[in-house]
Amino acid sequence: MDDPFALLFPTAAATLRVATPLILAAMGGLFSERSGIIDVGLEGKMLMAAFFAAAVAAVTHSAWWGVAAAIAAAEVMALLHGLACITYRGNQVVSGVAINIIAAGLTIVWGNAWFQRGGQTPALDARSERLLPLFFPNAGDNILVYAALLSVPLTWWIVSRTRFGLRLRAVGEVPLAVDTAGISVPWLRYRAVLICGLFTGLAGAYIAIAQNAGFSRDMTAGQGFIALAAVIFGKWRPFPALGACLMFGLLDAVAIRLQGVRVPGVGEVPVQLIQALPYLLTVFLLAGFIGRAVAPKAIGQPYEKEH
Amino acid sequence: MTAAIALEGIDKSFGSVHAVRGVSLAIEKGAITGIIGENGAGKSTLMSILYGLYHADAGTIRVDGQPVRMDSPHAAIAHGIGMVHQHFMLIDGFTVLENVVLGAEGGPLLAGGLAAARAELERLERDYGLAVDPDARVADLSVGEQQRVEILKVLFRGARILILDEPSAVLTPQETDRLFRILATLKARGVTIVLITHKLREIMAATDRVYVMRQGRMVAERATPDTDAEELAELMVGRKVRLQLEKAPPRRGEVRLEAGHLGLVDARGVRLLDDVSLELRAGEIVGIAGVSGNGQTELLQVLAGIRPPSTGTLTVCGRTIDARHPGDPAEMRDLGLAHVPEDRLRQGMVAAFRASETAILGYHEQPQFNRRFLLSVPAVGAHCARLMERFDVRPQVPGLRSSSFSGGNQQKLVLAREMAQEPKVLLVGQPTRGVDIGAIEFIHRELVRSRDAGCAVLAVSVELDEILSLADRILVMFAGRIVGEVEGGADERTLGLMMAGAKAAPALSGAEG
């Protein structure tokens, strides 16, 4: 550790690289959860999006078609979630779990059927089939990184400053109040779920065609759940959720550098402990040991009108 | 003059429950119209139909003489109808302003709409005296203020007809007074008001005309000055054929249950029970009369050990319970206290269980049903069959799902379960709610038989007739307190007035407008 400044930029860049999909997925999850729809299926949507991004980019030789395909794939899964949770008033957690499992299986089944590489997609050509850094060639600052950073103020603005945002916040708290105000609860929630699909699509595309050069099995590796944890940790608000994503990203970036390093006074910090920290912190938060995270009141409850 | 709203032949059923039966009424423009009736009489359902929350199975709704379709709240709002619900439709975390504009934001961006709403709120405040800080969070407001926000919401949408569903249910007397002053002002400015309540006092003080509902029917219509509280009380409760129940005078024994100054305060600080003292002796039936929602439910919960009292003490068969030494239902059962809950479906049984399983709820750990560690299915089945036989539960099939039985048979099963224990104390909530005539008689006779066998029985009922024919002594509850005690067979009018709080409650001031 000779020069602290020489370390700062790479660490910051690494943090941002890791945090980008988390931020995108977290903003998506935030929309869904603020509307009252639990989304444990962020992971599955991202995975599906990552697969289609890589597959379509490889076939069309265009990163942009890859991004479009990723969004489309995530939206299909989001619609499925909406259908189950909103129209058929099914259990939201069950639906999310189903989406995760279906995505885990289907990406490999299709990947294998189409490319015969054990579930992987062909390595993408760096120039046309991947999203490239815009300003700093070594920092990985591709367009989706900036999109992620922009998505946070945008989310904040939509949620707190627009009619849609007001209604979104309302429907997650007291859907009956929204209904009696003459606003359609299902349509509002469908829009929230579709926005979530858009964001998770971008997150998946980032992982497959920006951060990596192709799809490999289970490549989201729990990032969807970390994003969910960040939503909770940020108490369902955009900027605190961004903070949580950056913190989790930093932990990850540091974990790699701390491997085998002895911290004075502590000894060697197990990498796994740092990896588990996002989950542990979220559990502590939920249990009220560090502050209080209060979920939107109507979360997880299907809205049922008596007739 | 055409009525502001006319309902004609409105009919509505939920599954097998016929909630509203062919109701017609006319609401006069610029007046306050009251709809009175007991809980479950169909008032709220009727108003929900008017507001487009429910769809009537039959009937016509006219606004200003024109037939209209109310298929959603949106339609109702468009016709100038606004509703203040009993349970506020407010979002706690929102500011007053945000709550008011929800659904009427005036554009995709909030800023403009909020500014316009702020100006409109100031005008409403000037015109109607409805002062609420627009930037306060609803969660920080008192209940009375929250209700004002609800009224503001409705007025902000330009409503000319205001429906209030049990507006005073959650208010203190002072807040209630203030509400009625506001209503008087609104009326003076030409707003049509419909007031739904079960409180006679409010009807007499605030309305110009009153409709009385009972069991889904509109049973009477009066101009308020031409009637009085006594008449309305009778109409509300109904003059059913007095069930002749033959019973000997009670032979009272020792005190089995004693409540001393019980108080119960909920998490929001609302006082549900206030200084309730009572004594229950072996061999007597004590009836608790009162309009529902005056603390009877909570009293039963405390007596049964389900909720610990906030203050005061409760002694059951020698065991004393207070806030620091709470009891629990299992312990109370062991002491010999049995409890037939008010709401059998929600508390007294498990709809998805077989009848035989429901027949041991609360007693499932008793040795008679267990062989070593295992529940004995034959013993449970035989027990249920015995109960069904003795209480004439039909069909006599212990294996049938509990939800498949009719209300009367469910009630007989629950009652049988509790009485089979030969308890020292029996608490019965609404002994015959939703039960057919034949079963009512049977249940009453069984309760008296139990009393004669030396059991101390406490019966809570909103049915005045039931209390009058069943009880040896009657305690009347109002606003969480016991406001009076009369002997069994007392006259209905005294009791009715006590129940309506007309005797004990402070006079309403300033509501004449």
Place this chain on the structure above:
Amino acid sequence: MRNPRRPLPAWADIVLLPLINIALAFVTVSIIVRINGVDPFHALRLLVVGALGSPESIGYTLYYATNFIFTGLAVAVAFHGGLFNIGGEGQAYIGGLGCGLAILALDRYLPAWAMIPIAILAAALFGAAWAAVPAWLQAWRGSHIVITTIMFNFVAAALMVYLMVNVLIAPGSMTPQSRNFEPSSFLPAMQGNALNLSLGLALVCCLAVWIFLWRTPWGYALRTMGHNPEAAVYAGTDLRRMTMVAMGISGGLAGFVGVNELMGVHHRIVLDFPAGYGFAGIAVALMGRNHPLGIALAALLFGILQQGGAELAFEIPTITREMVVVIQGLVILFSGALVQLPRPWLQMLFALRRPS
């Protein structure tokens, strides 16, 4: 809006609706298979032969089914208490750790008759403890059990990696796995096959769970809590304690996956042995209608799919064994989240049959 026109007859609700849901899942799968250019019926034939065509394949089928029974029962017990345990994965992992630790500590000193029961007990206790923490957090601290159990899956995985890499790794080993167990801890197994005595344990668990839920006062109280918490309070049940009991039993059952995998097959502690069985348990429980008999049958079906799917993947290169994962997901979707999907259609059909 969806009017509950007229309720379906009971038999349609109990039998027909679930069957239609499962059928929908399999129809969807065959469409996916079709997209991959394979005749679904041909694939089905290969799959059945691959799973049941020889004693050896039947052995593997039953070995997979064993794991599915454990995790399916785990989900079902919690579910009967009104709790959704999606932490089966982590509980299986930690259960395996418990059984492995007991064996590593004692296998050189104890004979098989003492070692095996102790190790099985350790698996149950560790699995139960891992489930008890989320249960405690829900009962006393009000945190949502679904989120906590998800998070605990990841914590369990991180913990196991740490332990395997840093603590339990066999001296001189390159891969993160413990030393080999002594034979005193081996469960009797079919010659040259993964099927072992854990299947017996699984069947005993089925029976025990059935007895517990439907033949003991505690199971009665647990089911009351699941159906109607208010009635459970009325009946004198302490909901907090019962939450702990339900999750403890659930976690213990999930922990038995470790017995099947480590004591029956690997004979050492390895990484990643729960391999999705915890999540698959949700599908098994949903398909088995949360009844031990149904779960045993559903587990057998999933065992057939798992084993047959592997053989199928071997025969047809365009199909991989992950097809089974897709089926699991679809079963969860159709019999869980979309249960109500066929109801309006069915109601319409029944209304046609008996015009009112």
